[in-house]
Amino acid sequence: MSNHSKHQDKPRIGITIGDINGIGPEVIIKSLRDNRLLNYLTPVIYGSSKVLSFYKKTLKYEDFNFTQIKDDGKFQNRKINVVNCWNEMIEINTGEVTEGGGKSSFLALEKATQHLKQGLIDAIVTAPINKNNIQNDQFKFAGHTEYFTQKFGAKESLMFMATDNLKIGVVTGHLPLKDVSKKLTKELITQKLNIMESSLRNDFGIQKPKIALLGLNPHAGENGLLGKEDDHVIKPVINQFKSAGKLVFGPYPADGFFGKNDYTKFDAVLAMYHDQGLIPFKTLAFENGVNFTAGLPVIRTSPDHGTAYDIAGKNIASESSMLQAIYMAKDIYDNHNKDKEYSDPSSADG
Template structure:
């Protein structure tokens, strides 16, 4: 059986991206599960290879994923210029190289030349240009996919959290939340839990927007006018959605353990508890797209860049999550072509 080809974009050259990539690929175990293809440049990789003391890791340079070698770390050089590497420094120059890596990797992903993509962290400011005018990876990849909606879905073994609104100012959250938008996110989450994680009847908790989920309208009205109608419509569409729950008590009392996933109303409402509960094991997955993309659940970490202190645990989890989802999708397609086999598999799992 051919191993999946996994694309890896390097993120911000001055951040910890290449450090955690190299630390991950230095463990040859990874080659038993996939054929990794890093989109960057060998000169930059050599700089961080010296820092991480991963001298035995040598990249096989190729110009197309079809030429990737198994049991090797492959590299596609995405630019020709020399790069001034300054770990921990944010500047527009390295933002260009972060986009060059992402653009090339995404093109191969869209064309089906790689089976999944794992993105190392970018600086959302320095990457901005005429070609990249998006709040982050999620919005860029949704645009490249041509999807009307996507879901920022943070996943781990203990907790899965999606958000209705992503990278927008807090002042814009309330006006951006509509019944239709909540319902769309619930549908994406429900479909992903079934198709990507193979949970047959997922239970989804929905958080309120206001403190105490508004205390029945005492503190705001969004729960009554917007969130509850969305939950009711979701249940009418056979989605097991429950709530709205007050966010503080929901996480403090570990109520999240009774559900397969949680839909938060805005970025920090969901991501702060997620990172507290599952920081090193957490993965950011962009659900609702035709292709598979994951990333670690942390940023560029300029404060420790270039110091050989970055942990690769979340990045490694991002790789295995991407591989699991890609395999589930492939197997799902095969099972749909053979419904009798699907029925037997379902019976065996019950």
């Protein structure tokens, strides 16, 4: 029998509030306002009922109701659950970078991570943090991705940006451009490609994924004229995967690849560095993109935008990416549990 009791077969999706002065609370409230969502999952917000009440009032969403949870894991089905992660008074300064904004985002993240480790929630969706004000003795990471990779003891993870029909991963993430070439090794590309291939199968249910790799240099190196990494580092990895029967192709010149819509012929694209993957992704995915951390033993998604202080509290932030992140966490959970449903008679509805 799984963690869930019979009546609680919906995944419990933890949602961290992020920086309380950014758009996190707003997009969370807007995403959860439609009660139909509660038919499919049980949301658990990690943050503060005071903060949610403040934004509920400011944004005039009187129909947004939630239940405060006193005991760890005693979440209520068909309700929006809130876990208060701090007791002290943390001031809300909408649209400003403050120490309190960093502190609150860290406390929410830490509590949610603890619950995820204990199996009290089934997945985590993280609202945006400010990577500067969150830094403290226990958080010395470039971002959420690195934090979760270390917390859950993964040797390597993959920043995987996804929508239903566009998925782009990056070999190197939060790294200065001048260091990319040094960091790009056959071993690293192999690791990231393995994670991507396995994620497409296990997380997204694509049985025989077809993957394109982008070249590092303009024109994918132009046969060595514009750089040797494409021929000497990327190509050998592609050949190795091909000889193992995997559908892996490239390296493709990045500009033409997106310019000619070639990305539509593949299940996923592996870019060599951050902006090479994220610029086309954010351009093509508009407001529906989700950032998924593949390769972890747990499910973590987030919207593909930042704190957006400039529009915080103005009721103009779109909740689309946050809503997609919540649904993607649920879909991945369902994909992981499909096999169990067939093999575990006790999980069938009787």
